[in-house]
Amino acid sequence: MAGMTAEDGVDEDGSKYLTFTIGTVCYGLDIRTVTEIIGLQGITPVPDVPEYVRGVINLRGKVIPVMDVRARFHLETQAYHDRTCIIVIEVRGASVGLVVDAVSEVLSIPDEDIEPPPAVGFGPDNRFISGLGKVGEEVKLLLNAGILIDVDRHLVANETVAEAS
């Protein structure tokens, strides 16, 4: 799958989101955080990391950690197939690859069509969701990239044990 680069898309009344699916649920990521999309490639496992961090990959000489989003959301993990790909996002200088079931399309979602996240969680952890985007009849769960990849926390062996349990 060819690499797609992020568009500099900020419309006057909203932003563009890259949507992808995990199971039957559709999620969206602010396109400004997405640096590229690549096909699944060999992931080197790294010891002592949380279960959802599958390891690292070599991206043109740069070593990038890869996270399985299903595992991150405590969903049942599935075997990877030919549509599985890795979305590489970058937040505050940290690059992380996200393994997702399939990538859909880039959508413009105006701000007024976005609702704040529900108070009660459903599905994945609530804290990852920055809002609910309404596109026609469907709802896309818009993710907060920074929280998703835990930019402000330090991954340390002890912590990960606690988190995984």
Added chain:
Amino acid sequence: MSELNNDPNPQQFFADAHEPIARLVDLLRDQDTVDWDLAFVLAHSLKTSARGVHLEHVAEIAHCVELLIERTRDQVSWFHALVRAAALLHSALIHGDASNESTQPLVREARSLLAARASRGPLAWSTSPNPAVSVRPPVDDDDMFFIASDSSPVVTAQLPVDFLIKFVAESEEHLAKIEETLVALDSGAATDEQLGDAFRAMHSFKGNCGICGFTDMEQLTHRAETLMGNYRGRTHTPSARHISFLLELVDILRATLETIPGGDGRVAQLAALLAGFESLDREASTPPPVAPAETVEAVHQQQTPNNVGAKVDASTHRGVGSIRVDTSKLDELMNLVGELVIAETTVTKNPDLDGYEFENFQKAALNLNRLTRALQDIAMAVRMVPIESTFRKMTRLVRDVCTKQRKRVELICTGEETEVDKTVIETIADPLVHLIRNSIDHGIEPPAERAKVSKDTMGRVWLDAKHQGGEVWITIRDDGRGLNTEKILNKAIERGLADSNCRYSEREVFEMIFAPGFSTADQITDISGRGVGMDVVRRNVEAVNGRIDVSSELGKGTTFVLRIPLTLAIIEGMLVRVGRSFYTIPLLAIRESVKAEQADVTTLSDGSELLKLRRKHYPIVKLREFHRISPVRVSAVDGILVVVETGDRLACLLVDEVVGQRQTVVKPLPEYIKRVRGVAGCSILHNREISLILDVEGVVGAAQSRAA
């Protein structure tokens, strides 16, 4: 600092000022025990904060206090004026009144204190007899003190920034040279060559200041140059007071340099310093008194056995034909060389060539490999700097601390020629300073106490650097009191860092000194306001992927060892496989590899195993277990045992297969993953896969402590 404050709030300032001014007044209680540096910092920060909220009058009083501090340091007869000025500042601050009416009389009095004669003292100064220098009561900040000569206004605004940056870098080098010579002069060990170099350095520095229009610094260095010329000609011998004054001047110049670019290069203490030069001049013309006890002390204080003079030879040679390079260019060079290495192997070990034997190609490939390796070596060498300059800085530190504490300490440096990557040197300078200061502060006993326990009254601190298996090991050892486990444990319990019901091993107690919160409050900030404390030291060392260990013997002394990996971008490693994972073991750490028979393996009661190899036993570390690679259970006879050496420990690492020797490019683990036990980084293999670089010391250490 205060410039960023868009919304100045005087009330907040007054509230915040209570503590510092109280502290300052408290410091000045006893003339004999004043911490001058701290007092200065307090006054200075009050001044800048006051300016930040546009309280110019308060700032001015604070400035007067600052100046008086400088004067009193040198000439104690100013002490009463200083105390009075501090009281004025206190009044101005405590009333919290920003209006001019209330502060005006205080300001007037403060100014008059500065201009007045000292109340008593052998060297009373007047407003200087030198007609070229006139001191006018300050009106506003911009021309607080000016010299009535024809100094032109500073033109720094017109100089391009990188020119100024070069000026600063060069000047710092000059100052370092001057400082080194002054310290050597102090102990009577300065060679003619050093004096000559220092004089030239001062001269060049002066010239550069002139070019840049930094007239304050130019003036000061001109005076200093004259003095240094005298020392060089051996017509004058500087007293301890001269040296201290000049060293202080160096500090002030350094501080001024730090504000450039951006600052105007003005020296606030200019008048005080010039007056200081005057008084030194007067002193020099009278026959020197019989050397008081302190100067005798000073002479004995430092004798670095690598005689400073001899070393200077080497450094002047090095100075010839060198060039300044931007470190970002070096980084870029390193990256490219790394890419080149990968690209080279992609070509020469290309799968397309599998099974074919191309003789000419092989020859060409070999040649290419030879050239790439040579290029690599140079690219790495270019970044390496001998640790000498960092060690040299310590001599000044030792002198200062000794003088303050009235102790006698000899600093012995070895391994100064050991080369370390430039970034590493920058990061460990602070930790080293703190560790040495600690050794002298807490480790080395005062002479009387040392004599009581039959120790030489001269304490010793050894500073050593050496390369060891892909790392730099820096050792700081003292022959002082040693760590008192009981005291440490009690302190730790007191601070809630340890449990009084637990039993701790000696090693564990030693480790407690690194716990955050262990340092006592009065050690938290040093003169420059930087946070110190052993936990900060450890963090700094770990920031360059290093580690710090401590060992000690009560009554004999303490030893700190810093182990820092040489920031190698390319290493020679042995590629091994464990399960589906690949590891690279640095070749330097490997002694040999063996395949074990059951008979060679001994199992201990706790389950750990030892390998018998030529009548010695080595612990076996199973990487599968260590990194929980399934299946975790594996027998020591399945696979290969790689015998590794780290420091003085040997161990065997059990791997599934040894793939072969590889030259690989080192990449740090992504920030996101932070530290992984036993892994020092990763490297990209020629087939574009990733192998983890094994931190041998870490693996062996962790495995052994787990077994314990």
